[in-house]
Amino acid sequence: MPEFLNLLWGTVILRPYVFAFLGIYLLAAGFHMGWKRTFLYIPAGYFIAWASEFASIHWGFPYGDYYYLLDTLDRELWVLGVPFMDSLSYVFLSYCSYSLAVALLSPNGMARGHFLVLETRAIRRSWQTLVLGSFLFVFLDVLTDPVALQGYRWFLGQIYGYHHPGVYFGIPMSNFAGWLLVGFALTATLQSLDRFSGLESPPGETLRSLPSLRLLGPVLYFSVLCFNLAVTFHIGEDLLGAVGCLLVFYTFLMAGFFTLYKVQNLHACHIRDHLKDFPQLESETLRKRLQDLEH
DSSP states (O other): OHHHHHHHHHHHHHOHHHHHHHHHHHHHHHHHHOHHHHHHHHHHHHHHHHHHHHHHHHHOOSSOSEEEOOTTTTTSOEETTEEHHHHHHHHHHHHHHHHHHHHHHSOEEEETTEEEEOOOHHHHTSHHHHHHHHHHHHHHHHHHHHHHTTGGGSTTOOOEEESSOBTBTBBOHHHHHHHHHHHHHHHHHHHHHHTOGGGOOOOOHHHHTOGGGGGHHHHHHHHHHHHHHHHHHHTTOHHHHHHHHHHHHHHHHHHHHHHHHHHHTOOHHHHHHHHHHOGGGOOHHHHHHHHHHHO
16 A cells, blocks of 8 residues: 555656646536536546557557557556556546537626626537537647657656557557547546436535636636647747647637627527526526626
8 A cells, every 4th residue: 555655646746737637627527517526527537548548558449559668667656557647637638628618519608707608408418519529639639649759858758659650740640530439438428427417516605606617627628738839849849839829729719709709699598598407506697697688
């Protein structure tokens, strides 16, 4: 047990950014999905991620034929040949992709300086959320994997490599196909957890009074993107950084205009539909905005 605790502590020391992002996940998902779902998803998401990585390093599926270097085996926690922190990262990466997908597909509005995400159960569980969340999950990897592959140039360290480097900055296309497949599995798991009504745990009064906390999931998504772009430029990969910036700019320019359109075309029925599914989230902010739209 002392050795296990030393390795776990070593993981935290070596990968503090992973646990910082995980902390944001706990707060964001706790408000969004409830604490029970939030904590249940950690082992569920971790197992799916770990199984996919274990299968790839042994049989080349779903990500392709890659391998892990065991340089940190005595300094951080590994689980049967897979770094613990790597599979753990899938939990918050998949959640923030799912959260952003729900926000993009939901009606939006402004009230008293708060940005409103007026989602419904139908939107959370829709096939559109499943598809968009999975592709947003892959989009994260498009920016993170090339810089992670050069971990020897920054504090990540060189932890993995491909037996047959690919055309996208050394990343094979099979990797992105694998991320899409695993993204479907992880997003579907989040949607399945939403279907269990027994897992409801309403947020407290303080959280209900701050509807903008619903944006912590999308903020986490952007934080991961910015972190990786910053590291990319820090190690001198200007071409990779420029490609990443262009991808982010054009993608979210369209998302921004789409969101602005939704804000300008908000109707009272959107708030009523939202509160029908989530009556525990009713607040003075929502009530006031509903009254404004009805008059």
